[in-house]
Amino acid sequence: MIPSTTNISSYRLFVISLLVGIGAILLIRFCPAASPLATILIWPAFLSGANSVRELARYGLGTGTSSIGYWGAALGATAVYTVHLVDPGLGPFPGVGVAFLGGAITGLCAQKIIRMGIPVMIRESAMLAASTALAISFLLELFPSCPSTISPLIYIAVTLAVIHPFNGSMGAGENRRRTIRLAAAEASMTTALLGSLAAIGGAHGIGLSVAAVSCAGFIIFAVLWFNSVKDDIYEIRWTGFPAEE
Amino acid sequence: MMVIYMDPLAASMLVIAGGVLVGVCVHFIPTSAVGAMSASTGIATGPSMLSFGAGLTGILSASYAVDEGLSLVMASGAVGSALMVTLTILGSNIVNIFGIGVPPASGQTASGQSVLARGTKDIITGWEQKGFVTPGTDGHGMPVQTHLSGIAGGVMGGAGGGMVFYGIYTLIHPTMIDAISAAGLLAAGVFLINCVLPAYTLVGKTEGLFDQKIRRIHKTFSSCLVVSTFFALVLYTVVVLF
Numbered sequence A: 001m002i003p004s005t006t007n008i009s010s011y012r013l014f015v016i017s018l019l020v021g022i023g024a025i026l027l028i029r030f031c032p033a034a035s036p037l038a039t040i041l042i043w044p045a046f047l048s049g050a051n052s053v054r055e056l057a058r059y060g061l062g063t064g065t066s067s068i069g070y071w072g073a074a075l076g077a078t079a080v081y082t083v084h085l086v087d088p089g090l091g092p093f094p095g096v097g098v099a100f101l102g103g104a105i106t107g108l109c110a111q112k113i114i115r116m117g118i119p120v121m122i123r124e125s126a127m128l129a130a131s132t133a134l135a136i137s138f139l140l141e142l143f144p145s146c147p148s149t150i151s152p153l154i155y156i157a158v159t160l161a162v163i164h165p166f167n168g169s170m171g172a173g174e175n176r177r178r179t180i181r182l183a184a185a186e187a188s189m190t191t192a193l194l195g196s197l198a199a200i201g202g203a204h205g206i207g208l209s210v211a212a213v214s215c216a217g218f219i220i221f222a223v224l225w226f227n228s229v230k231d232d233i234y235e236i237r238w239t240g241f242p243a244e245e
Numbered sequence B: 001m002m003v004i005y006m007d008p009l010a011a012s013m014l015v016i017a018g019g020v021l022v023g024v025c026v027h028f029i030p031t032s033a034v035g036a037m038s039a040s041t042g043i044a045t046g047p048s049m050l051s052f053g054a055g056l057t058g059i060l061s062a063s064y065a066v067d068e069g070l071s072l073v074m075a076s077g078a079v080g081s082a083l084m085v086t087l088t089i090l091g092s093n094i095v096n097i098f099g100i101g102v103p104p105a106s107g108q109t110a111s112g113q114s115v116l117a118r119g120t121k122d123i124i125t126g127w128e129q130k131g132f133v134t135p136g137t138d139g140h141g142m143p144v145q146t147h148l149s150g151i152a153g154g155v156m157g158g159a160g161g162g163m164v165f166y167g168i169y170t171l172i173h174p175t176m177i178d179a180i181s182a183a184g185l186l187a188a189g190v191f192l193i194n195c196v197l198p199a200y201t202l203v204g205k206t207e208g209l210f211d212q213k214i215r216r217i218h219k220t221f222s223s224c225l226v227v228s229t230f231f232a233l234v235l236y237t238v239v240v241l242f
Helices: A010-030 A032-057 A064-086 A092-113 A121-141 A147-169 A176-201 A204-235 B008-025 B033-037 B047-063 B070-100 B144-172 B179-202 B212-241
Strands: none
Touching: A010 A032, A010 A092, A010 A121, A032 A064, A032 A121, A032 A147, A032 A176, A032 A204, A064 A092, A064 A121, A064 A147, A064 B047, A064 B179, A064 B212, A092 A121, A092 B179, A092 B212, A121 A147, A121 A176, A147 A176, A147 B179, A176 A204, B008 B047, B008 B144, B008 B179, B008 B212, B047 B070, B047 B144, B047 B179, B070 B144, B144 B179, B144 B212, B179 B212
16 A cells, blocks of 8 residues: 555645755755764755646646746756855745745746646745745755856756656646656656765765765665556556456 | 956846847747647747857857957857857748748748737738748747847847856956856856746747837846846855955
């Protein structure tokens, strides 16, 4: 029996990811020995971002799913990088705050001026921008000496980790449980990639511990996701055929 | 090498103006998701992604001219971006004509709904469109008028991207060593935010300047103005007050 992950509301998921995400960033900055725990704590930010993309894109955006993800990640990335211009040591609060505000304003424009007709537009775009800002802030902490060199890769990696879960699961049988599990697998894959790069780049201890925990997480989440896929396929196996055949 | 200094407020205004221009350019670049099946006039992708591609090319080419002043940055960005759009349209037309076997034809013009044209002829060449649209489709490929609209969009997007890039560079270069890469990254972010908003005004499909959806350009203008002003304000605050 696979436990359900569909009951948690979008808002609650964001609040949890915000609290534990800020904790993860502070942990990796001030207590590098706790980087394995910090890695686990940042994954909900990816889940919240992927969930927001799903909440927005399921209103029938089609090819706009990727645009929504790029847009949200651009809001988060622009806010975080702008704050980094002042002082990288300012902490996650200003970047995440600016991203949340920017997301809300952009969502307001989309809802009130363009009239997109998506009731959750303002809330979800704000949460998407803040979630990606959290993930980007965390990953930037792995590369304190060369943030501008690695920033484009971090931006693209986070964007793909939040847009692909819904885009990859899209279709008649899409459901939240499978999408969130794929998001968890992609979140751990992203932190594994960036952790490995940090280890190669000189931060051996932190980078290797982040990569090791992420690889373990990836195996667990990939198995969970595969089980969801298998269950959902069994549910629709007779589509188009009489049951007795 | 010429180093340009600009008032931070003027640089912020440049970011706002560039952001709005970036948003408006999306209306001019012909795109359509169903263009992949030659079922509609336009390049086979979403409007925001193609505009972003053109914008990135523009920012990249603009960065080569960053020490030469604003006018050359804008010109360089405009040329790079327009070249990218032109080559994409050329490639799409080659696939449509020689791969699928359909001629470039404007669906809106063929149905008499083109904004500027009277009748069913291409406004530039005067070539008839009506008999060349496959029944059940909304045109295919990019005829001359649509191609020229795409080039105009590329010029606007590249120039706008160059303005955003130059504005941000001017704001941050006194305090940063690698200001060009940081400015490019932030300009790409502002570009992406501004070019996704119009895509929702266009509902994923436009034939460019001649499409009926060009009448919705005021919505794009207003929303991009608000969003660009917010980010320019954040940049100004960060750079000047801190």
